[in-house]
Amino acid sequence: MEPILSAQGIVAGYRERKVLHKVSLDMLPGESVLLIGPNGCGKTTLLKVLAGVLRPEQGRVLLKGTDISRVFDDRRALLGFGYLMQTQSIFPSLTVDENLHLSFWHRNGNFKDQREYILSAFPMLKPMLARRAGVLSGGERQALAIGMVLMRDVDVLLLDEPTAGLSPKAAATILQAVHDVKVKMALSTVIVEHNLRLVHEWVSRVLVMNQGRIVAEERDPSVLLDHERLQEYYFG
Amino acid sequence: MNYFWHLLFMIGLYVPLAYSLNLTLGFGGLACFCHAAFYGIGAYAYALLVTTAGMPPTAALLVSIAITGLLGAGIGLISLRFRGDLFLFVTLGFQMIVFAILYNWVELTNGPYGIAGIPRPGILGIAFRSPLQYALAMLVIDVGILALLFAVYRSPFGTMLKALREDEMGAASLGINPLSLYLQAVVIAAAIAAIPGACYAAYVTYIDPTSFTLQESIFQVAILLLGGAGNRKGPAVGVVVMLLLPEVLRFVGLPDAVAHNVREIIYGLLLAGLMYFRPQGIAGEYRMT
Numbered sequence: 298m299e300p301i302l303s304a305q306g307i308v309a310g311y312r313e314r315k316v317l318h319k320v321s322l323d324m325l326p327g328e329s330v331l332l333i334g335p336n337g338c339g340k341t342t343l344l345k346v347l348a349g350v351l352r353p354e355q356g357r358v359l360l361k362g363t364d365i366s367r368v369f370d371d372r373r374a375l376l377g378f379g380y381l382m383q384t385q386s387i388f389p390s391l392t393v394d395e396n397l398h399l400s401f402w403h404r405n406g407n408f409k410d411q412r413e414y415i416l417s418a419f420p421m422l423k424p425m426l427a428r429r430a431g432v433l434s435g436g437e438r439q440a441l442a443i444g445m446v447l448m449r450d451v452d453v454l455l456l457d458e459p460t461a462g463l464s465p466k467a468a469a470t471i472l473q474a475v476h477d478v479k480v481k482m483a484l485s486t487v488i489v490e491h492n493l494r495l496v497h498e499w500v501s502r503v504l505v506m507n508q509g510r511i512v513a514e515e516r517d518p519s520v521l522l523d524h525e526r527l528q529e530y531y532f533g
Numbered sequence: 534m535n536y537f538w539h540l541l542f543m544i545g546l547y548v549p550l551a552y553s554l555n556l557t558l559g560f561g562g563l564a565c566f567c568h569a570a571f572y573g574i575g576a577y578a579y580a581l582l583v584t585t586a587g588m589p590p591t592a593a594l595l596v597s598i599a600i601t602g603l604l605g606a607g608i609g610l611i612s613l614r615f616r617g618d619l620f621l622f623v624t625l626g627f628q629m630i631v632f633a634i635l636y637n638w639v640e641l642t643n644g645p646y647g648i649a650g651i652p653r654p655g656i657l658g659i660a661f662r663s664p665l666q667y668a669l670a671m672l673v674i675d676v677g678i679l680a681l682l683f684a685v686y687r688s689p690f691g692t693m694l695k696a697l698r699e700d701e702m703g704a705a706s707l708g709i710n711p712l713s714l715y716l717q718a719v720v721i722a723a724a725i726a727a728i729p730g731a732c733y734a735a736y737v738t739y740i741d742p743t744s745f746t747l748q749e750s751i752f753q754v755a756i757l758l759l760g761g762a763g764n765r766k767g768p769a770v771g772v773v774v775m776l777l778l779p780e781v782l783r784f785v786g787l788p789d790a791v792a793h794n795v796r797e798i799i800y801g802l803l804l805a806g807l808m809y810f811r812p813q814g815i816a817g818e819y820r821m822t
Binding site: 348350369370371372374375380382384386387388389390391395398399400402403445446449 | 692693695699700703704705706707708709710711
């Protein structure tokens with residue numbers, strides 16, 4: 298089966314500081330790939346390169362076999378990338394409804410139907426539609442940020458710490474909702490998440506990163522519950 | 534009574550200037566300091582077209598809008614390579630360049646001597662003469678411009694601009710093209726600024742570069758800072774306060790010798806105080822940083 302998303306020999310970083318060193322990965326349609334690794338190992342940078350926010354110095358990114366390395370982030374979004382950044386990308390001065398509308402304008406179909414679908418996945422947003430996004434709680438903000446990403450036609454979902462800063466209950470709710478939507482929309486996802494206990498049952502493959510490289514690949518997500526093994530990966 | 538109508542005309546003149554600047558500064562968060570340049574280009578284009586080219590006022594107005602929009606696109610393309618303070622300084626630079634051109638390109642603009650004898654427009658062959666007629670005509674024009682701008686504010690375009698203002702990278706990740714959207718906003722704002730420019734030229738029948746200085750650009754930004762930006766109320770409040778306050782101060786009995794300077798000081802103090810106590814302006818939504 299042809300990979301839906303490939304990264305080949307990615308070298309990237311911020312000015313003089315190289316963060317990724319020849320990173321390659323292939324993702325099959327419908328797969329859920331979890332990126333783990335110690336802080337600063339390059340997980341977020343890899344997501345940025347995949348999303349088009351950061352240009353790699355070397356290497357290529359291919360979507361369904363087409364080289365999209367030179368395509369900017371806004372165009373990639375229209376090609377089917379949904380990218381949830383580490384910082385919640387909501388617009389505080391706009392209402393929840395306007396925030397949802399923002400991501401829908403480039404899409405064909407009925408806004409109300411799609412909004413209804415997102416609200417059924419994230420019911421906590423329903424009573425908040427007319428409120429400004431700035432007044433939402435942390436969990437509601439994250440639900441909105443993910444809801445906005447999913448309002449569009451998305452094939453590949455890139456999630457950078459979707460439960461960061463949330464209570465365990467809110468984190469579980471968000472991850473469950475994301476998983477349900479992912480299954481229903483047959484999305485391929487790359488997720489960076491530290492809440493390994495919560496996420497392990499929903500991922501199909503685990504990539505371990507360290508010092509800008511993918512150092513291990515595990516097809517059995519139960520490895521995420523093996524602390525000794527993880528320590529070995531993280532600290533060598 | 535002419536004084537009252539003159540004031541009303543001036544308020545009517547600044548309304549589209551403030552509301553068009555509100556699109557870039559208030560909605561887009563772009564601190565554009567060359568709005569007076571667009572206003573001036575509109576005024577000069579109109580004046581030259583009706584005097585030198587002998588064009589009818591309505592056609593001259595339309596062409597001046599197109600010219601200003603086109604120049605706005607050029608200025609926008611260059612200045613939108615920058616953001617934040619750098620954008621501010623680049624637009625400020627363009628303001629100074631436009632003023633220098635108006636002042637020094639004597640063959641085209643008549644330089645510091647300005648353009649005199651701009652014909653008065655009219656309806657059905659009757660030329661406007663009194664401030665009342667101009668004020669009423671300005672009112673009609675403002676209604677049209679505001680209807681257009683309010684539709685733009687409410688449209689997806691307006692919401693996307695607000696999104697860019699708050700988080701450009703986040704908006705891009707949703708498929709919004711920042712450069713394209715910002716450029717459209719600058720062009721719309723520039724084209725609309727040309728209308729009061731042409732109206733001003735038609736009203737005073739004489740223009741020179743001193744009406745379109747950097748100080749004028751700062752004044753227009755100050756209108757939004759004081760009244761508030763990013764919504765529909767702020768610019769109107771700013772225009773009324775900034776234009777009527779000096780007139781009110783005329784009647785407080787300041788000695789003639791210092792009246793102008795004291796008025797400027799009061800103006801400055803008010804702005805500084807407002808930025809301290811209410812940085813988003815009297816009726817604003819967006820806080821300029």
